[in-house]
Amino acid sequence: MRKIFFTIVAMALLSFNVSADESKGAAIRSALSALNSQVPIVAVADAQFPGLYEVTLASGEKLYVNEAGSHFVVGEIYKVQSDGRLVNLTEEGKKEDRIAQLAAIEPQDMIVFPAIGETKAHLTVFTDTDCFYCRKLHKEIAQINERGIEVRYLAFPRAGAGSKTHRVMDSIWCADKADQQALFTKAKSGQAIPSLSCDNSPVMSQYALGQKMGVTGTPALVLQNGTLVPGYMPAAQLAKMLGVAN
Template sequence: MTRVVDIIHLRSSSSCRSVALKSNRIASIRTALAWLLCLGLCAPALSATEDEVMKRVRERFPQSLVEKVFATPYPGLYEVLMDNKLFYTDEQVSFALVGNLIDIKSSQNLTQQRLRKLTAIEWKDLPLELAIKKVKGDGSRRLAIFSDPMCPHCITQERELAKITNVTIYTFMFPIERLHKGATERSRAIWCSPDRAKAWDELLLNRVEPRAKPCADPVKKIEALGTKLKISVTPTLVFGDGTVVAGGIPAQQVEKHLIEAAKNTPG
């Protein structure tokens, strides 16, 4: 059965919370709806403000980056953006509801819609001069990718991107040295190569090591950019409409996102 939601107890008691499941158990659609109904019936007349809930979430999760808290249309239910992931809680932060919130009438995945909006990266905020530019076919569509030359998942992603055409790909070399020893050195060598796009493809697709004399490179600037944009996983793809996909996806999904981005991008 498709997972709808996991409800994790953060504090026990109250009849409403008795609907909750223990951590890692899966709630059925009926249970999830009953939980939301319970929230509506049990919500106090005066709800907590988003700032108050934010404070409580940060107290509960001191080691995590709590970015935003919003009240949802459902009484007593708040959405929390933490570490670029979305979950739901009540105003006392007594549980964490992890999973997808589905609008039954429209069958739309409200969680994915919100996450896409909250984590979007404006294309204009990408300094494309720091990226390796590769035009495929007519280059009419746009895709940026933060990638580590020594990351196995990035190599797999490059093989999938090789199947895509009519796109301009901007590759921001984002070596994670603590995980992939030698990634920084190779990134710098690729940037200093006469043909950067060819040197990148040769290393990622054919494992041919780049050979180039040292030069001024943007590795440190891209590292700072990644921190600013909250890039924590390689590969991370950014489409023309701002949609961010962290982690590798197959060519068919890349194509789907490119088509959707073209629809959502003005001009």
């Protein structure tokens, strides 16, 4: 499927020409218009790589298109710093996108375990109530909070829509706000919770957001700077990564 998709992209780009009275960004959009129903274009901007334009698709994927529209690159762009270090420019752009996307989520749609005392950092976690390492991380929630770290949970039922985990997570997110923390912790310990449903459950929209951000498994940690870190991390190591002194 991926191969077919990029074949179509290539055909669209080969038909692209920049006219004198048309901006390059508009022309690139025009060249890719045949794909709009499948992968709508979110943005076209100058890339940080000379001579290329960055096209962001609704899927979160990025294409790098040349000015003539005759070639494109799918992948990551790196810059060599003066000290010889490599900086992943594509990932830096994704970090900014993740920060903006998380900022748009209503606080009431998250299950938040606040820091104890001064809040020194916060962490967003895409989680599944059944996965082993998600449960292991949550067992350390008190240690994490005691270090001044606020944890904001978002739903990511790995088995997808209609799964048992989806139903359990719906029951948590549809409960009264005052009960959500307790139900969440109970489900994380493997205990049964009352079955609930509601029309405004954010569970599957959060699942879709996680996929767009590049989440493929749980737990998936998103740091304050937008960095996506897959997998479990002990409380002490997590604090160190967030720059919080033990």
